[in-house]
Amino acid sequence: MNYETPIAGDPALTADEEMQPGKKRRWMIGAIVAIILVALAVWLSIRSRPAAPSDNAMQAPVITVISPGQSMIEQRVSATGSLAARVEMPVGVVGEGGQVRQVLVQPGDWVRAGQVLAVIERSVQVEQIRSLAAQVEVNRADAKLAQAQLDRAKALVGRGFISRADIDQRTATRDGANARVAVAAAQLAEQRARTGRLDIRAPAAGLILTRAVEPGQIVGSGSGTLFRVAKGGEMEMLAQVSEADLAMLRVGNRATVTPIGGTASFAGQLWQVAPVIDQQNRQGIARIALPYDRAIRPGGFASAIIISGSGVAPTLPESAVLSDAKGNYVYIVDRRDHVERRAVTTGQVSDSGVSVTRGLDGSERIVMSAGAFLNPGQKVKPQAKARP
Incomplete structure (x- = not known):
């Protein structure tokens, strides 16, 4: 295998070596530009996105x-209490009493003032009245005779047959006879009044609440209450009110009363505020007047809302x-x-x-x-x- 060894001073090798630094610079510049473009693109992309909500904004409910x-506010006082007749009249035996012969009314009946509620047996009293009436007639006859004798005596006194003393005596006899007539008449009226009191009568117009007498019963002054009458049928609620609430109430305040066990409510008016406070429970009585209604039964329990005033709040x-x-x-x-x-x-x-x-x-x-x-x-x- 043959290897060529570069010859020092070769002109071709020298040109390549001179060109390599230029390429490196161009590559470096290109890389820098690319990096700048990428960074710019990322920056533009981030800027174009909507801002993410902060942690506080995300957590705000x-x-x-x-x-x-x-607004106008009505000041109200809530209370509970019992129902009763506003004026309750106990009716008993006024006279000497006796055996009850007849009872003419029942609880729930309306009666007039003076109406007979029960009749007492009076056969003895009737005979006494007849006797006294006869005695009145006897005394009137005696008085009439005495007057006639006096008139005749006055006619004879001028002739001298009768003295002035006889005239005075006959005048006294006449006057005594007239007085006995008046006494007998008064005794008769008294007996009639006693007999009339045997009837048990209503003292005023109203509603019969209770009856505690039956035919055949013996009654007298110690028999107690035979009837209870609500005068005029007027009712009321005895509302138990706390000491603090009682101080806010005034006579004339409006109230709404609802008897327990029913759904009907009745408008009433405060007519009396207790002047004293019970030392045991620290409460007082507010008396609410109510009109008559069958749903309002004395002795029952009720709740009430009393309007004690109004204000703005x-x-x-x-x-x-x-x-x-x-x-x-x-x-x-x-x-x-x-x-x-x-x-x-x-x-x-x-x-x-x-x-x-x-x-x-x-x-x-x-x-x-x-x-x-x-x-x-x-x-x-x-x-x-x-x-x-």
Whole structure:
């Protein structure tokens, strides 16, 4: 195998060696340009893409907020108590009593003032009346005879047959006879009044509530109450109210009463507020006047809502009001959409929501729900809800 050894000083070899540095430079320049173009393309590609959301933006929850404003709020007091007749009249035996012959009414009947409720046997009293009436007639006859004798005596006194003393005596006899007539008439009237009192009568118009007498029963002044009558049929509720709530009530306040066991409610009006507080349970009685209705039964139990006044305050949904050991609070979204805790004082709770008496003016953006999952200072995305 033959090897050719380059000859030093060969002109062809010298030209190749002189050309290699130029090629290297061109290759290096081309590589640099390619790298620059690739970097520019990458930079343009990154710039043209939408910016990726930050971690805080991706984590900001969407919540519903409401600005409640101010609304008219009725201040209500809830109470329970018993039903009763507003004016209950016990009816018993007024006279000497006796055996009951007939009972004319039943519980639930309406009666007039003076109407007979029960009749007492009176055969003895009737005979006494007849006797006294006969005595009145006897005394009237004696008085008539005495008057006639006096008239005849006056006609004879002018002839001298009868003295003036005889006239005076006959006049006294006549006057005594008239007096006996008056006494007998008074005794007759007294007996008739006693007999009339044997009837048990209604003292006023109203509704019979109870009856505790039967025919054949012997009754007297010690027999107690035979009938109970609700005057005019008017009813009332004796509402048990706490000491704090009682101070807010006034005569004339409106109330709604619902008897237990029924669905009907009745409008009433507060007509008396107890001047004292029970020392045991720290409650007082608020008496609510009610019209008559068959569903209102004295002795029954009922609940009442009394309107003690009205005012203006923000009203929030119950889901917006939270509570912990520090008290009631709400979450408010500030201008930077950050959550802020605000302590509030709540008032009346009704179907329309919870009234806030302190802590809000109604213009704030308040978190409606999911407040338990938020933290003060947290970024959120609020969505406003129209005011109801």
